[in-house]
Amino acid sequence: MRKRRTRPAGAELRHCDTGGMPAAPPPVPSVAALPAGLATLADHEAHARTRLDDNAWAYFSGGAGDEITLRANRGAWDALQLHPRVLRPLQGGNTRVQLLGRELAHPILVAPVAFQRMAHADGELATAHAACALGAGLVLSTQASTSLETIATAIAHEPTRGPLWFQLYLQHDRGFTRELVQRAEQAGYEALMLTVDAPTSGARDRERRAGFQVPPHAAAVHLAALPPAPPVALEPGQSAMFDALLRHAPTWDDVQWLQSISRLPVLLKGIAHAEDARQAAVLQVAGLIVSNHGGRTLDTMPPTAALLPPIVDAVGTALPVLVDGGIRRGTDVLKAMALGARAVLVGRPVVWGLANAGAVGVAHVLRLLRDELEIAMALCGCARLADCSPRMLWPGSP
Numbered sequence: 001m002r003k004r005r006t007r008p009a010g011a012e013l014r015h016c017d018t019g020g021m022p023a024a025p026p027p028v029p030s031v032a033a034l035p036a037g038l039a040t041l042a043d044h045e046a047h048a049r050t051r052l053d054d055n056a057w058a059y060f061s062g063g064a065g066d067e068i069t070l071r072a073n074r075g076a077w078d079a080l081q082l083h084p085r086v087l088r089p090l091q092g093g094n095t096r097v098q099l100l101g102r103e104l105a106h107p108i109l110v111a112p113v114a115f116q117r118m119a120h121a122d123g124e125l126a127t128a129h130a131a132c133a134l135g136a137g138l139v140l141s142t143q144a145s146t147s148l149e150t151i152a153t154a155i156a157h158e159p160t161r162g163p164l165w166f167q168l169y170l171q172h173d174r175g176f177t178r179e180l181v182q183r184a185e186q187a188g189y190e191a192l193m194l195t196v197d198a199p200t201s202g203a204r205d206r207e208r209r210a211g212f213q214v215p216p217h218a219a220a221v222h223l224a225a226l227p228p229a230p231p232v233a234l235e236p237g238q239s240a241m242f243d244a245l246l247r248h249a250p251t252w253d254d255v256q257w258l259q260s261i262s263r264l265p266v267l268l269k270g271i272a273h274a275e276d277a278r279q280a281a282v283l284q285v286a287g288l289i290v291s292n293h294g295g296r297t298l299d300t301m302p303p304t305a306a307l308l309p310p311i312v313d314a315v316g317t318a319l320p321v322l323v324d325g326g327i328r329r330g331t332d333v334l335k336a337m338a339l340g341a342r343a344v345l346v347g348r349p350v351v352w353g354l355a356n357a358g359a360v361g362v363a364h365v366l367r368l369l370r371d372e373l374e375i376a377m378a379l380c381g382c383a384r385l386a387d388c389s390p391r392m393l394w395p396g397s398p
């Protein structure tokens with residue numbers, strides 16, 4: 001994307017309901033290259049459905065099983081109620097947060113999402129430019145369809161960018177995994193996010209019904225040279241799942257191995273249990289991401305809004321806890337912060353923006369979320385995210 005197009009789409013968006021304040025903001029100008037009528041992330045979702053074929057839609061939108069967790073993620077944020085305070089000074093307020101030794105403009109990061117060239121020809125590169133323009137952190141997937149070096153070269157030196165992290169799926173070939181980690185380190189990635197909640201894919205029925213296949217142009221470029229796993233001769237009574245497919249599934253020993261081979265901080269993505277959070281803290285990982293993989297792995301596990309508080313309680317201030325899953329509104333971001341999250345990640349909405357208008361669409365999605373967060377903070381009487389606490393939530397809400 002050329003420089004002059006990196007201005008965030010919707011940068012002019014201002015808060016709409018002024019409650020009759022005299023200094024009404026100017027009307028929202030139309031945004032070039034963005035389809036008309038997109039005012040929310042839900043609008044982006046509806047429009048993206050018209051842009052993506054059935055194959056891509058099944059992959060990007062689907063969840064595991066009956067999609068109970070997928071729906072629950074959204075429902076849980078909706079069910080929490082914000083309890084505003086009034087007449088508090090707001091001047092000087094901001095959305096800044098501290099994360100891994102950096103100050104971020106706001107607490108919204110782009111989650112790792114695979115195969116983004118299936119949504120738009122510019123794929124992860126468009127997402128990276130948009131994240132950069134909006135100061136959002138970017139987590140690149142191991143299964144990206146654009147190389148980690150291409151992304152780093154494009155944005156590593158941009159002054160406005162947020163953190164650049166690499167999401168790691170441990171591969172059966174640990175030598176190959178080590179080389180991938182070294183590549184990320186050399187390219188300038190600042191942290192590794194090890195995904196621990198997907199030793200196998202969930203039972204994703206929508207994908208199976210659609211006969212989902214990754215089109216060749218969107219294939220996972222980092223894994224193109226991965227040697228196939230050597231075949232296993234199973235003994236009678238052994239399981240093709242546990243004794244073959246999962247024999248290289250990551251364990252706590254692998255977390256320590258990863259910490260030992262890299263100087264980068266390691267965060268664990270997919271922590272759902274307080275006991276696991278405590279164990280991670282003992283290993284001195286750099287952070288946790290409370291996640292159920294957007295409802296794509298184990299169906300019927302609880303929504304992340306419910307998983308978050310016990311994990312925050314378990315680790316205290318020892319390490320930052322991030323959360324993702326179903327974040328669709330600035331109010332969701334504020335609720336997550338009130339429950340103790342340091343930052344949030346968004347997955348599918350980024351893909352919807354990408355499908356709708358490439359980098360401009362992703363920038364618009366991120367901008368909407370950030371603007372909504374500011375509005376929610378102002379209306380809750382919260383000038384700084386560091387001041388968030390569960391007291392901002394109505395006690396009766398779940």
Ligand SMILES: Cc1cc2nc3c(=O)[nH]c(=O)nc-3n(C[C@H](O)[C@H](O)[C@H](O)COP(=O)(O)O)c2cc1C
Nearest residue numbers: 060111112113114141195293294325326346347348
């Ligand atoms: C289409 C798709 C692909 C994903 N690919 C990855 C991936 O490669 N690595 C990973 O750790 N998580 C992956 N995730 C999970 C996201 O990082 C994130 O946890 C989830 O999307 C958050 O939920 P949300 O989509 O409701 O925002 C993927 C999610 C989706 C929807």
